[in-house]
Amino acid sequence: MSVLVTGGAGYIGSHTVHQLVEAGHNVIVVDNFYSGHRWAVHPQAKLIEADAGDRSKMAEVIKEYDIQSVIHFAAHMVVPESVSNPLKYYLNNVATSANLLAACVESGVDKFIFSSTAAVYGNPDSVLVSEDVPTAPINPYGTTKLITEWMLRDLVDSHKEKFRFVALRYFNVAGAKLDGKLGQATPNATHLIKVTCEAACGLRESVSIFGTDYPTTDGTCIRDYIHVDDLARAHLDALAYLERKGDSATFNCGYGNGFSVRAVLETVQKVSGVDFLICEEKRRAGDPVSLIANADRIRQVLGWQPKYNDLELICRSAYQWESQLSIHAKVAV
Known part of the structure; x- marks a missing residue:
């Protein structure tokens, strides 16, 4: 199938794109290169330089490439920066997601995988954090991700069988491909x-x-540190799950x-x-x-x-x- 990957030139996105291509999917990458790199995109993926929050452009891409599944990575993700500049995060992480989701719903995309975060839990009381632990983010980054999860939930409620999603709550992602061909090259990284x-x-x-x-x-x-290729694999498993008509769900990604x-x-x-x-x-x-x-x-x-x-x-x-x-x-x- 044709899969649209936003932020597919970034760290986690590029690893996922490589696995998608290797699994035989037709992959269309949309990235504005805020923190991604052209060389990180698999050469067999179609690369489009655009902003994932450009609603009309995304609708155009979805139609041109007959997209039925979207994996959404594009987001700002530096916690200290989100504390010092929260509006930047609300504008990019929330508004961009809303515009992308609008384009998806209008264009008939029925499968959506969202790059979320364990930051939605804040300071949980549990030693091991399950998906049922109450969400209580303590920084704007976590809040923006949780708001997008709420948007996804509400879309499912309003569109019933026409839209389903998987939200993957990442814990701490690290590492690189063992063959040394791909890894994190994010400028001014804080991980x-x-x-x-x-x-x-x-x-x-x-x-x-x-x-x-x-x-x-x-x-x-x-x-909890998770290797990036294990996390990438979780996106392919989520895609297969949605293809099997699995219900919308949220999953932790950690060890x-x-x-x-x-x-x-x-x-x-x-x-x-x-x-x-x-x-x-x-x-x-x-x-x-x-x-x-x-x-x-x-x-x-x-x-x-x-x-x-x-x-x-x-x-x-x-x-x-x-x-x-x-x-x-x-x-x-």
Whole structure:
């Protein structure tokens, strides 16, 4: 089938596009290159430079390529920036999604997969966070994602059998293809493993730990890290589920393992052999103490079977990618 992927030149989007093409789908990528790269798009995918929030353009693309399924990645996703500039996030993440959904509904698209986030949970009381835990985001980024989930829910209620969706709530995504051909190249990245690998490669003078007084074993935040290719696979499983007429649903994407910030830094130091400088700073606004996924539902309902549930493997793949990223960046446009 023909699948429209918004933000398909970005980190997670490009990995998903590669898997979609390899699975035999006809893939149309829409990206405005805010943070994506042309070289990251699979050469067999059709690439259209446009804004996913351009309603008329999206309707035109959907019609021209007979699109019935959309995977929506295009969003801003830097938590501290969302705190300092919330309107930027509401305009892009919420308004863009609303315009894209309007184009989909008007054009008869009946399957939609949404890139959501564990940030919708805020600071949950549960050690393992299931999809049934109350949503209570503590930063604008998480709020904008939750609002889009609400829009999807309301569309299903109003369109009954004519529209179905899957929302995938990502935990912390990291790593790169094991063959070294694709990884994260987001400019000014803030993701911990990416930043730490940059420090190991000499691209940063140090790595900061934001907060060492959290109620955890070593005082630093705890997160569930998922390899990007396992996450990409979840999108293909979600697409197959919707093709089987599965009901609209929300799924956590994580492994159920929690690692502290210090543990991640130590792992990157181990795989890189570099003892980079670590600085301790005050807590950062919008950071929850701990986020660990209960991912039973996605395994049971979608049949998702992750292959790379190993922090050391994730960090090693990220470091290997970072160490030779300049080779890929030379062809970036």
